[in-house]
Amino acid sequence: MSTVRNHIEELRWRGLLHDSMPGTEEYLLQGPAKGYIGFDPTADSLHVGNMVQIMMLVHFQQSGHHPIALVGGATGMVGDPSGKSSERNLLDEDALRHNQACVHAQLERFLDFSPAISNPAQLVNNYDWFKDMGFLRFIREVGKHITVNYMMAKDSVKNRMETGISFTEFSYQLVQGFDYFHLYKELDCRLQMGGSDQWGNITTGTELIRRMAGGEAFAVTTPLLTKSDGSKFGKSEGGNIWLDAKRTSPYRFYQFWLNAADADAAKLARIFTLWPQEQCEALIAEHAKDPGRRTLQKEVAAYITRLVHGEGEMQDAVRASGILFSNDVDGLAQLSEQQLLDVFEGVPKAEVPRDRIAAGIPIADLLSDATGFLPSKGEARRALKEGSVSVNRTKAAEDRVVNTADLLRDRFLLLQRGKKSYFLVKVVG
RNA sequence: GGGGAGAUACCCAAGUGGCCAACGGGGGCAGACUGUAAAUCUGUUGUCUCACGACUUCGUAGGUUCGAAUCCUGCUCUCCCCA
CATH class of the missing domain: 3.40.50.620 (HUPs)
Known part of the structure; x- marks a missing residue:
């Protein structure tokens, strides 16, 4: 028994x-x-x-x-x-x-x-x-x-x-x-x-x-799970966070937990991990000493992503986050084609014919017509004016023209609106 | 059945003949600051255009007018009061 x-x-x-x-x-x-x-x-x-x-x-x-x-x-x-x-x-x-x-x-x-x-x-x-x-x-x-x-x-x-x-x-x-x-x-x-x-x-x-x-x-x-700011738990900018990788990529799933507010992290750790009490409280205490490092969020995010999507997907999400949020621009260029695709699994993508790039394409056109990343040219221009657009993690000016010299691995372009919104362009033909 | 009020952009809400793509607030997005945070400050928030500007939009269909979100008529819907 x-x-x-x-x-x-x-x-x-x-x-x-x-x-x-x-x-x-x-x-x-x-x-x-x-x-x-x-x-x-x-x-x-x-x-x-x-x-x-x-x-x-x-x-x-x-x-x-x-x-x-x-x-x-x-x-x-x-x-x-x-x-x-x-x-x-x-x-x-x-x-x-x-x-x-x-x-x-x-x-x-x-x-x-x-x-x-x-x-x-x-x-x-x-x-x-x-x-x-x-x-x-x-x-x-x-x-x-x-x-x-x-x-x-x-x-x-x-x-x-x-x-x-x-x-x-x-x-x-x-x-x-x-x-x-x-x-x-x-x-x-x-x-x-x-x-x-x-x-x-x-x-x-x-x-x-x-x-x-x-x-x-x-x-x-x-109890009903609430967030410290009073908003509903489980929603983020993009709407609901789903467990199905087809609806919410493991990367976004990981990011959801990583972005938890300091005040909520302890609660999430207790509820969503199986850590025994002593270990859990120790990590919470460590987090309280220096919340800025977000050690607890990282641990919790990794833990739950592993639980839901498996070890491999979790590692990829951590790696992608490291590359996307570090200031290391070179890291991006050094990725192999396969690594690029893995890291940007779940990031929206579009294909653009090679000759359009080869001819040199104004950044506003690339963001809107050519890829559909931003809904309209007006929106694209506004974003450029705000200084929120980056190409391959480098800020783009309004008159920026993109050509083949910008391609990563001769095939890819990484577009960014703001800090968290990414888009991968694949050149074909 | 009778009487009254209303329908404006993602939401709330101002506007009652030209100065209205439409005050203000919220929300969204972005920038600065930071820790991929919170708070704060700033910008932005119909489409096209480098821009001048053009076009579409104030429930819906017509009408009056040089000109309408604004005036008139029909229609649809919502709310309130009385029976």
């Missing part, structure tokens, strides 16, 4: 515990338990906003328990009203099935499913047990146990009484609640975790378990 660590205590020091049902800590100390978290397939990739819940499962497994990741193939069809001020549009079924498969594949990366270990993870999809469930059966077997009065008392529903809520979204908590009941019944899963906005949905589940099976089940929620 394997032993377990005190998982609740672990969540406490990591700042991941918002609320838990009475008895949860004691239950988890009894031995390896099963706990699940649901992920609704609203897109074909998870994003960093989902990372908190992913890490919850990872920490859970680290503590010696059995994590269960649930893909919401069914709940995704209904739409969770929690935290939503208005009714959402339903995704069509094809998109949903596609998303579901993608999310499924992503979740697999983070947990250990090996049957060789004592507490392997499991991945389930609630579509499997809902697809053959008829409406009448559902309202007879499940709906009968919960009163509308109970359901209306939930914040997610109450907040929508003024503006309106469809019967579909109103029913959501019952659908999710039944998931919990199902996992309780089939897998003896007695813990559901989730963000603090999920509390209402989770307790509907524990209530169903009590009424339908006379059983006891538990709940743990995490």
